[in-house]
Amino acid sequence: MKKGSLIVVSGPSGAGKGTVCDAFLGAHGEIAYSISATTRAPREGEQDGVNYYFLSRAEFERMIDNGELLEWAEVYGNYYGTPLKKIEERLARGEDILLEIDTQGALNVQKKFPDGVYVFILPPSFDELEKRLRGRGTDSEAVVARRLAAAAGEIAAAKQYAYTIVNDKVENAVRTLSAIVAAEHARTRNNLEKIEEMIKGV
């Protein structure tokens, strides 16, 4: 049985990774999205089990203690983490799963899933990143400044990802991400059974 691929997507805030992932998943109904767990309060319209698993601090900490999280972090006073069990189940069934996660988390995931597909989404330029962050109009100047400073460090982490996609246009980025996943399916290490069958057939 062929195992599924774990596709891990990261990128600085403002690179547009959420938009790229949504469009990619929309075009690939067969690929599941890994839903994160968090202790932060749901925002308007967010649903439990769709956007996040919304947990209490006690519930989250129990998952940490039981080793049920692939990775987790505390960010600005809230916990965020990736439940491990669903990912393992889906991969074992041969299903691909997409994980959108920050660089710190992704580097931890790499240790446990070295065969994952690690993709970093870059904005077309730093100026464009700044424009996008300000353009949202939802964040204060202090938050924008903090995100920009964080972006610098995050972009340096791109070097630890196998793939880098420059998100100049969402449709181009989605096309490249689709190509990366198709190429992954063609990896010899994912086709060893077929090769063995053919050698035996001789």
Added chain:
Amino acid sequence: MKKGSLIVVSGPSGAGKGTVCDAFLGAHGEIAYSISATTRAPREGEQDGVNYYFLSRAEFERMIDNGELLEWAEVYGNYYGTPLKKIEERLARGEDILLEIDTQGALNVQKKFPDGVYVFILPPSFDELEKRLRGRGTDSEAVVARRLAAAAGEIAAAKQYAYTIVNDKVENAVRTLSAIVAAEHARTRNNLEKIEEMIKGV
């Protein structure tokens, strides 16, 4: 300046690698085909500099002595080899180049171009391979038997290629090969300049 990718395609006789490569190159006018040199006589319709560089044994041996061949082999009394200079020139200009070559040659090329994209084309089954070889009707029973025996060893070599494409339908195989090349362009190691620019732009 971004370097081009060397795409190396192998597969047993009858896997359809020639058909796949031709269709792929037809769809990708920007990718050049590496023309081999040989000492065998041109077949009807074959043109020098198009199908092969047709050389005398003395000319070929001079290229061997001068280190002008990426790899070469003597097969059934004829020399076959890959001129190195054109490949290096094209890669330096940022152009991709496709090299269709036997497994023995490909493994030698891997030593010199570890960053190349190594793709093995498999027939859908061994039965189908046999059918295709007999179906050609151009080869004697002895030649078919020899090719089938050789195929067994060649298929085992697939494990040393990064990618394996099962050629069930030419259009599927071409689509997968195109995805592999697109993914290769998105490799972080091929985008380090862009990343460095963005880090400096901070």
